[in-house]
Amino acid sequence: MNKTVKIVIIDGQGGSLGKTLVSSVKERFPQLEILAIGTNSMAASAMLRSGADATATGENPVLVACRTADIIMGPLGIIAADSLHGEITPAMALAVSQSPAHKILIPISKCNITIVGKQGYLLGELVEMTIDTLSELLGNE
Numbered sequence: 001m002n003k004t005v006k007i008v009i010i011d012g013q014g015g016s017l018g019k020t021l022v023s024s025v026k027e028r029f030p031q032l033e034i035l036a037i038g039t040n041s042m043a044a045s046a047m048l049r050s051g052a053d054a055t056a057t058g059e060n061p062v063l064v065a066c067r068t069a070d071i072i073m074g075p076l077g078i079i080a081a082d083s084l085h086g087e088i089t090p091a092m093a094l095a096v097s098q099s100p101a102h103k104i105l106i107p108i109s110k111c112n113i114t115i116v117g118k119q120g121y122l123l124g125e126l127v128e129m130t131i132d133t134l135s136e137l138l139g140n141e
Contacts (some may be wrong), residue, residue, distance in 0.1 A: 005138065008065045009036045009052070010074040010096070012087035015043030017106065017123070019050040021073055024131050026051040029138070035069075037061045039087035062092045066099035071137060073104045073130065077111030084111060104133050 007025065011018025015038055022036055036052035038044030039062075044055040056065070066072065077083030079097045081090040096103065106126050107115045121129070 005032060006065075006068055006070045006101075007032055007034050007134075008069040008072045008101070009034055009047065010039070010062060010072065010078045010092075011036075011043045011047065012039035012075075012077075012084035013043060015046030017075055017108065017127075018043055019046040020123070020127050021106075021130065022047045022052045023050040024127050025073075025134065028131055028135065029140075035065055037065060039084060039092075059089050059092055063095045066095040066101065069099060069101040071104060071134065072096055072099060072101045073134070074106070075108040075111070076105045076113055076115070077108065079103070079105065080111050080113060083113075102137055104130055104137075106130055 009018050009021050018036060022034055025032060025034060033053045036044065036047030036055045038047060038057050041057050044057040048055040078088055079093050081088060081093040107118050
């Protein structure tokens with residue numbers, strides 16, 4: 001029996017990054033099941049419309065999903081308390097950070113964190129690199 005890879009995508013605000021991640025993962029890996037968690041209902045709804053298998057909203061789903069996720073994807077701010085305009089609670093940031101899951105984080109610079117050495121890629125390029133990284137993790141190089 002093949003182990004199912006548990007992918008959790010977390011996003012906030014309007015969910016545009018999460019929506020793009022969900023559709024890109026589903027396009028390249030349609031067999032993977034994605035739990036999309038929005039910090040608000042607008043983000044969750046956007047990710048559901050883009051093809052997520054299940055969605056949830058708020059802090060507790062993040063805390064629960066991080067316990068068993070194999071891969072967590074989202075903006076860099078999901079590991080920083082009070083980021084995404086205050087939508088990431090300290091408990092959420094801690095749950096993501098302490099999760100044994102492999103984290104694929106996109107360095108969006110809207111959370112007062114600067115990654116030195118980060119190139120000035122467009123969002124589409126960052127998503128493409130994210131999907132390539134996921135492919136490597138899954139052994140589909």
